Amino acid sequence: MLKAFGMSLSGNCYKVKLALTQLELPFEWHEVDLRHGEHKQPAFLRMNPNGQIPVLQIDEQTFLPESNAILYYLAHGTDLMPQGKLEQAQVMQWMFFEQYCHEPNIAVARFIVKLAGRPASREQELQKCIVGGYKALDVMEQHLGKNVFFVSNRYSIADIALYAYTHKAEDGGISLDNYPAIRAWLQRVASQDRHIAM
Numbered sequence: 001m002l003k004a005f006g007m008s009l010s011g012n013c014y015k016v017k018l019a020l021t022q023l024e025l026p027f028e029w030h031e032v033d034l035r036h037g038e039h040k041q042p043a044f045l046r047m048n049p050n051g052q053i054p055v056l057q058i059d060e061q062t063f064l065p066e067s068n069a070i071l072y073y074l075a076h077g078t079d080l081m082p083q084g085k086l087e088q089a090q091v092m093q094w095m096f097f098e099q100y101c102h103e104p105n106i107a108v109a110r111f112i113v114k115l116a117g118r119p120a121s122r123e124q125e126l127q128k129c130i131v132g133g134y135k136a137l138d139v140m141e142q143h144l145g146k147n148v149f150f151v152s153n154r155y156s157i158a159d160i161a162l163y164a165y166t167h168k169a170e171d172g173g174i175s176l177d178n179y180p181a182i183r184a185w186l187q188r189v190a191s192q193d194r195h196i197a198m
């Protein structure tokens with residue numbers, strides 16, 4: 001049985017739970033206590049030396065960290081991953097975009113506001129994340145104005161990766177009011193079979 005180590009408040013961990021659920025894969029969920037530093041203890045570092053969640057345990061010896069690598073592993077050979085070489089590369093394109101341009105802004109803004117209580121010492125960083133977050137949303141809006149999903153107009157792990165923090169963007173003070181195509185896409189994602197809320 002697959003085991004997923006994560007925290008329910010985390011969008012990166014939600015990606016994994018959503019894909020496991022939609023693929024109807026049996027799994028055990030292990031909630032990791034980040035507040036007490038469980039992810040920096042030797043037992044956790046043996047699974048992920050980088051000390052971050054999520055981690056997927058595949059067998060006794062095999063641990064896979066990095067949310068988008070886990071999505072790739074789970075989706076391989078399923079309807080959540082397109083068949084063609086170019087389409088698979090486009091899935092990677094959007095998942096790299098998510099990790100480099102989207103998550104570091106939208107997830108971090110959410111963390112600063114919602115989880116860290118918006119300390120004055122992080123206000124400058126927050127404003128930078130908000131600017132970067134809107135820039136990422138502009139790119140998504142442009143694409144979703146012409147496409148119903150990110151790749152081949154079919155729901156895939158690219159949508160799961162980008163949905164996780166986009167649908168919580170307002171937690172970090174990033175408004176979706178000016179993004180009608182993104183809002184319509186969020187609804188399409190939420191209406192997929194076996195969708196679960198974060």
Ligand SMILES: N[C@@H](CCC(=O)N[C@@H](CS)C(=O)NCC(=O)O)C(=O)O
Nearest residue numbers: 010011012051052053054066067068
């Ligand atoms: N690139 C990683 C990022 C994972 C990540 O940022 N995890 C956060 C929770 S969402 C974490 O473990 N933070 C604790 C830390 O970095 O010490 C992924 O996509 O899985």
